[in-house]
Amino acid sequence: MTPLRAAGLLALVALAVVPVLPLGSAQEYIWHVVIQIFLWSFVGNAWSLMGRFGLVSLGHGAFLGVGAYATVLLWNAYGLTPWIGAPLAVALTVVLALVVGYPCSRFQVVGHYFALVTLAVGEVVRLLIVAERDWTGGSLGVTFQTTGTTSAGWSLQFSDKRVFYYVGLAAWLFGLWVWWRVDRSMARSAMEAIGEDETAAASVGIRVARFKMAITALSAALTALGGALLALYLAYANPDTMAGIGVSLRIVFAVVLGGMYSLLGPFVGTALTIALGEYLRIYFGIKLIGMAETIYGLLLIVFIIFLPAGIYGSLAQAFRRRRAPPSRDVPARA
Amino acid sequence: MLDPIFLLEAVVNGILLGGVLALLALGLNLIFGVIDIVWIAYVDLVALCMYAVYFLVTLYAWPLWLAGLVSIGMGALLGVLVHLLIITPILTSPPINQLLATGGLLFFVQSFATLLWSTDHRSVRVAMPTLEVGGIFISFTRLLAFALAILAMVALYLFLTRTYTGTAIRAVSQDREAIALMGARPQRLYLVTSAVGGAMAGVAGALLIIQYAVHPYFGSAFGPLTFMICVLGGLGNMVGAFFAAFIMAQIISVGGVIVSTEMGYVIAFVVFIVLMFVRPGGIFARRA
Numbered sequence: 001m002t003p004l005r006a007a008g009l010l011a012l013v014a015l016a017v018v019p020v021l022p023l024g025s026a027q028e029y030i031w032h033v034v035i036q037i038f039l040w041s042f043v044g045n046a047w048s049l050m051g052r053f054g055l056v057s058l059g060h061g062a063f064l065g066v067g068a069y070a071t072v073l074l075w076n077a078y079g080l081t082p083w084i085g086a087p088l089a090v091a092l093t094v095v096l097a098l099v100v101g102y103p104c105s106r107f108q109v110v111g112h113y114f115a116l117v118t119l120a121v122g123e124v125v126r127l128l129i130v131a132e133r134d135w136t137g138g139s140l141g142v143t144f145q146t147t148g149t150t151s152a153g154w155s156l157q158f159s160d161k162r163v164f165y166y167v168g169l170a171a172w173l174f175g176l177w178v179w180w181r182v183d184r185s186m187a188r189s190a191m192e193a194i195g196e197d198e199t200a201a202a203s204v205g206i207r208v209a210r211f212k213m214a215i216t217a218l219s220a221a222l223t224a225l226g227g228a229l230l231a232l233y234l235a236y237a238n239p240d241t242m243a244g245i246g247v248s249l250r251i252v253f254a255v256v257l258g259g260m261y262s263l264l265g266p267f268v269g270t271a272l273t274i275a276l277g278e279y280l281r282i283y284f285g286i287k288l289i290g291m292a293e294t295i296y297g298l299l300l301i302v303f304i305i306f307l308p309a310g311i312y313g314s315l316a317q318a319f320r321r322r323r324a325p326p327s328r329d330v331p332a333r334a
Numbered sequence: 335m336l337d338p339i340f341l342l343e344a345v346v347n348g349i350l351l352g353g354v355l356a357l358l359a360l361g362l363n364l365i366f367g368v369i370d371i372v373w374i375a376y377v378d379l380v381a382l383c384m385y386a387v388y389f390l391v392t393l394y395a396w397p398l399w400l401a402g403l404v405s406i407g408m409g410a411l412l413g414v415l416v417h418l419l420i421i422t423p424i425l426t427s428p429p430i431n432q433l434l435a436t437g438g439l440l441f442f443v444q445s446f447a448t449l450l451w452s453t454d455h456r457s458v459r460v461a462m463p464t465l466e467v468g469g470i471f472i473s474f475t476r477l478l479a480f481a482l483a484i485l486a487m488v489a490l491y492l493f494l495t496r497t498y499t500g501t502a503i504r505a506v507s508q509d510r511e512a513i514a515l516m517g518a519r520p521q522r523l524y525l526v527t528s529a530v531g532g533a534m535a536g537v538a539g540a541l542l543i544i545q546y547a548v549h550p551y552f553g554s555a556f557g558p559l560t561f562m563i564c565v566l567g568g569l570g571n572m573v574g575a576f577f578a579a580f581i582m583a584q585i586i587s588v589g590g591v592i593v594s595t596e597m598g599y600v601i602a603f604v605v606f607i608v609l610m611f612v613r614p615g616g617i618f619a620r621r622a
Contacts, residue, residue: 121603256434294446297439
């Protein structure tokens, strides 16, 4: 076992035992922050599945929103357990992703255009949620209704945060596993070739449309699952925090900050942005509203200018360069 | 059944809205066409100019036209600052990083505005009559703003086609390597473009504040629409963006009256998505 792998295993054990540690009065809060980091990292990982191949989507808020709202609304309106509702929400999101993704691939909508088309999709979902306020709650959001005598295993609502801690941890590890599988597969080489030059990739026999659709469906499905889990954990969904341009940008920011070409990049970026946001929020409290976000925005600009490969990506590059000079570089995209 | 007079009024309002949107889109499209970077935070710079006009007029009792001139200067200054501080270091970075750096600026401007001026909606009230033409009510303020917007766009057009610098700017957008060989300095032209694009933001800010209330998230309300107009018209294509603005404004205005405000936007965005599939290079692009 290499030292790196041992360190990883150790970190994993440490994460698994956090909920049993006596952390005093702040423990609920610490769990809450870590659960959010897990779930948003999972979503970030899902985004980076597309982002690393040049499919820069600014519409993942749409997938997140459909996943979250479908799960909550199916429960509120029909009493459908999230055990069935969440997979249905994921299926619905995949359909949406394919409906948007197929023409994008068919008509070669790439680069800036792809980013802006997906951005429009995100806004459409957000505006539809706001417009259909009769049954979605509009911009006030919708609460996961738990009145009634259903068991926690049926409604998936737990008063004990530790349940969601382990759910979040499992989801995050699952996301990493999917990322790793894609990274080790033929699909990765194919997708990288497509990201560089679609026509050239097609000319050597790569089925461009099929690979693009597959990675889009996978990314959307995982994002929707993340949305469903977030909605279940928070027992609430809001169009501004779950759909639209704002949340889409936040996902992308966290991933790019951490480094989108590396396994742990999305986690590092998400953990950093959430921890920073929480720290600034506590430090400034209710005085100076907006201060925390102002610093956050400034740091984002500085990080993107000075660490273009992301924090984890830059560190990993430096580390690799020291150990083995002729290393595989992060593919540069012109 | 909807009274046709309301529909007609919606069409007229749509044309007036189109003028404002075209002004927003033209400044952004100029920068995009020349520097090849999407300023996600462009409309947030417009919002800053709106704040400037608001405070000059309400706090210091400046006349509106003078505040408007200050707004134009401030917009140009902001454009230069954004270019020097944010764009220059990342000119050769991958497009995603360029997009996100200005996205970081968006977060910064919106939260900084919240910090300084709270989330209050602020607007400048101008006492001007409402015109009535054949049962349709047209706000004179909006008509004036429309006329000034058209004037600003004509000025931009003349600058780009009739002056030496303008010609050079158009040349950069066509081929950035060739222009360097011709002896022009692209860096200087980028700076001029950012200043002109920023000045357009200043004009837009001065014209918007008399029609809409400004708040920290103003940029998020108009931003996505502005990008879509640029893309629809063809990134860098001035004339295309101009017409695209009027098309989108009609859809929003008429759709808003027939269904609801949000659905007007939904229809506009869906039309945008579909048009992107049919004509990926913009509605006025020639098929390659």
